Each structure stands twice: as structure tokens, then as C-alpha cells.
Amino acid sequence: MPSCGSCGVSVNESDNFCSKCGHKLIFENEQKELPEYVKKARLLYRNAYQTWSSEDDLKLKELYLQGKSKQELCDYFGRNFGAIRARIQKLGLE
Numbered sequence: 197m198p199s200c201g202s203c204g205v206s207v208n209e210s211d212n213f214c215s216k217c218g219h220k221l222i223f224e225n226e227q228k229e230l231p232e233y234v235k236k237a238r239l240l241y242r243n244a245y246q247t248w249s250s251e252d253d254l255k256l257k258e259l260y261l262q263g264k265s266k267q268e269l270c271d272y273f274g275r276n277f278g279a280i281r282a283r284i285q286k287l288g289l290e
């Protein structure tokens with residue numbers, strides 16, 4: 197059974213929101229159709245809404261420190277500008 201990404205309580209795959217904390221549930225590996233907003237975003241950015249792996253974080257850090265522009269980083273990671281910027285800030289790079 198999947199669990200809530202926010203509080204960790206077990207949830208049903210058919211639920212859209214966690215019954216305990218109200219967190220919006222997104223199941224990464226489900227067979228179900230992706231929500232429309234994710235499909236639309238992925239037409240432009242192939243990795244939109246994917247979680248960042250530790251390899252991605254390392255690569256982002258490496259490329260950022262090499263002086264790549266955010267546009268290049270968007271292209272490389274297949275994510276939008278906001279996602280790249282937020283991740284750079286989260287990693288404490290700027």
C-alpha cells in the first residue's frame with residue numbers, strides 16, 4: 197500500500213488527498229493515467245514533477261559550479277526554470 201509523502205500514513209491508491217494530513221497524493225510509479233497538468237507540463241519539460249534523485253542533485257551542483265546558465269540546466273534536466281532555481285536554492289548553491 198502506498199504512503200503519504202508528507203506524513204507517511206498508509207493511503208489508498210485511489211485517494212487524491214491524504215485522509216490524515218490533507219497532502220495531495222502523487223504516486224510516482226503507478227500504472228494509472230498521469231493527471232492532465234503533469235502530462236501538459238511534460239510535453240515541455242520531460243521530467244516535470246519527478247522527484248530529484250541524489251545523482252541529479254550531484255549533477256546539478258557540478259554543472260552549476262561549471263557556470264552553466266539556468267537555461268542550459270533546464271534543457272539538461274528537462275525541467276522548468278522555477279524548478280531548477282528552487283533546487284539550486286535548496287542545495288544552498290545561491
Ligand SMILES: [Zn+2]
Pocket residue numbers: 200201202203204205214215216217218219
Ligand atoms: Zn499525510
